[in-house]
Amino acid sequence: MTHRRLGPPPRAVALLSRRLGACAFRESILGDLDEEHAAITRRRSRAAADAFYWWQAIRLPRDRRNSSRLNFPGSKPGVSFMGDVSIAVRQTFKQPAHTLLIIAALGLGLGLNAAVYGMGDALLVNPFPFPNAQRLAVVGDKRPGDFGNLTEAASPANFLDWRAQSSGGGPIAEMGAFDWWSANLTGGDEPERIQACAVTPGFFAMLGINIADGREFLPGEDTPGRHRVVVLSRGLWERRFGSDRSIVGRTVQIDGHAYTVVGIGPDEFSFPFGTEAWVPLAFEAADTADRNSRHLTAIARLAPGATFDDARAHMSVVAANLKAAHPTENAAFETLVETLADGVGDAGSATLIVVWQVSALIVLLIACANIASLLLARGAGRAREMAVRLAIGANRWRIVRQLMVESFVLAALAVPVALGLAWWVIRLVRVNMPPRIAQMVPGWNEMQVDANVMLVTVAAAVVTSLLFGLLPALQSSSLTLVDTLKEGARGSTGGRMRMRRVLVAAEVALALPLLVAAGMTAVGTQRFLNGPQGYDPDGLLVFRLTLPESTYPDQTARVQFTERAIDAFESLPGVTAVAATNIIPSSSSNWRVRYELEGQPAATPNDRPRADYRTITPGWFDTMRMPITRGRAFTRLDRAESQLVAIVSDSFAERHWPGEDPLGKRVVLPGDTTATLTIVGTAANHIHDWFLGPHVPTIYRPAAQAMPTAQGFVLRTTGDPSSLAPLARRALAAIDPAQPIYQVSTQRQLLKERTIGPQYAAAMMALFGVIALLLSVVGLYALIGYYVEQRRQEIGVRMALGAGRRDILRQMLRQAATLAGIGVVIGVAAAWATGRLLESAFFGIAQHDVRLLAFFACALSAAALLAAYVPARRAATLDPLAAMRE
């Protein structure tokens, strides 16, 4: 008896049998389906039968469960939590427009918060992508009250003492330091300026970074003579050396010296600040005694179990010893210990992020008010349902719970929208930052929507849904049947409408400060970018070059090179004037000196006044179009061997000789070789740093008398300055083919990059402001629209009794104007206060301005009235007869 049966697909059988579980009917159900399978196979086809069986495997158990839940007591929908959820989901899709509006508002609010949180998380909390970042401290000296972080805040001698006195097994396990360095890399097709960094041996291990290809620096490689070794960043190795692994062990030319490549850094690692090559930090004998030039950044790794406070306590003892031993150099400073994020992070970011986060929270609050108002309206439509349910015995908690679940469902739907928006905002923020600024901001490239951001967004969504859901839920659950039914078709209660009015007025009041803040930053930024700079920034090509001491050992060689270069650039077509300086205006670096005035009592070194210090070639003022206000400009006759001269800015003259003629006065620059400079002219003020403004005293010296190794060149051109860059490169190569130029840009670009922070601040604030405006206007629109809907009959009656269309329109607009007015009045007060706060937070950028406040107050009121006008017009054009019949 070899009966071969073609049964249903075994996997479907297994699935069905598993899903049926241990029920008494299981065998007979499986048998029945087998039978039907066989019948369908006969009647139609085997494939159809198999499809039928699969479908039943999925459907049958579900139908069984559903039909039993519907009828067995104790499992009715609406009683269990999941029942509430399913009701909520259905409710949500019953009014799609309403729901979409809520999800959009909530998504905007949550998304902006998520974006700012993501930025803050990357920039402030976890800016460094290496393992030991949380256990690293930055140690540095700071004058009390000085602004800035702890980079370049350790002198070599102090650092060596700190390290020596911390090696005894205390809270600091090890210490290292780095010194920022940029160098000329030669030996390829074109010389190149690279961002390099000198680090103490053991630096990589201290950060938790393992050099996989090759090794890091060995102890002893920090002694002069053995220090010509280099670790390349992965990026530089790929770009410049074609990912050639055999480069390890070979030599490369850096600043004219041969360095042996000993290793290649891991992927994406470029600490600190976009470093492309690391060399050992070698201390010369003179360095080890230097306590004054604080150009190192000292990093300490905490011992296991030690806290930052332990390290602070330890360092305060060490610092007190050093202060006692070397009072001249250390007395004015305190030695601080900060986390890596605080110590080398961008000092400005924190303020910016805080301001943004607060703004984003305000937007979220407005969104909440909006949603609460919409839910109140929806609640009005369901008032009778709720009242009846309460009357027939549903308890209040059940109703509140169900409505709260509806809020949760809305919040859950908004979370993906929010995360999408956050992703988009962060991407925009990242993409629009020039790379050379981005690499300077630790954590910039780590900004993303990660698990952390998602978690916070979900948490925020839950909290928010409580915020916007509770009020309408409590309102709905406190209804009494009689009152509600008496309301008749209108279904709305006075309390609900009153609450909505308060919410809408609050939205307007919250939106105004945001708008004003956005206006303040935008105006400030505009002034930064396009306001008077003290020179003409258009048509200027700028770039830098640094002359290696191996090729240009002395001042004469450097002066010769510079004069030849200027002559070569001047002969380029389209170039009208050329000059060189140590510091290009609005570049990120600065050079300041302490000085004394001849004939005035000498101050201690740390009490001498400071001024910006510029060395310039004779054509400087012409090229920049900066006016000489008194005396003369420099000429090529001002040479090293002639009288030492200076030009000072008007602000400098004003500071020391107000109302007097400064020409002929003498300024002393103390130092190894004290220079006494005779003032031969004054120049108009200009802005180097927008945060400091145009009144920073500045001393100019002829480059020929004080030639720096690093120079910035400015070329005044008649056409598009950037098109001249290749020509300038070629002209320079004719003089010295091994000399690279870098940071090539136009002066306009430089200004733009320099003010990128304010631009970002303004762009984000504008985003917040616009969304706040939109939300509050939509809120007002919805409220008036709803009001009109609810009052159609009443309006009809009034019109029948003789009220004109204009009366109706006026009445509706008066409603809106009252609300907007109350909102604006409160908002003006709030904007005034926040404006003051913003002024101190964004010092320099945002300036309080009554005109701005007035402008936005009017604009907001106008927008509000416009939003109300649409539904008000609808009311005024009602057909009274039709409305009354409804």
Next chain:
Amino acid sequence: MQAFSSIGEFEQLVLLAVLQLGDEAYAVPVRDLIIARAGRQVARGALYTALERLEAKGLLASRLGDPLAERGGRPRRYFTVTPQGLALLRDARAAVANLSRGLESVLERQ
């Protein structure tokens, strides 16, 4: 009357179909019959739930038949209506008949 209140319309249809089918009343023909005569769709899952519940209420009894090769060696479960089930159907029918009296002109209208 207590039993009447605890039985739904669908369950009544199931009882009637089982009664109609006599000795051959197992799930597959029960479903076919309801579809054919009552003209309504019946989800298999819902039918099994109803059969189970009716048995639990004592309105149906069931027994297993012999294992059959065409069912993969599985038995059929045959149902019969119990005396309580029959009583309930009678009550229900009487109630409907009593309430319908005099409404012929309305109820039998096309």
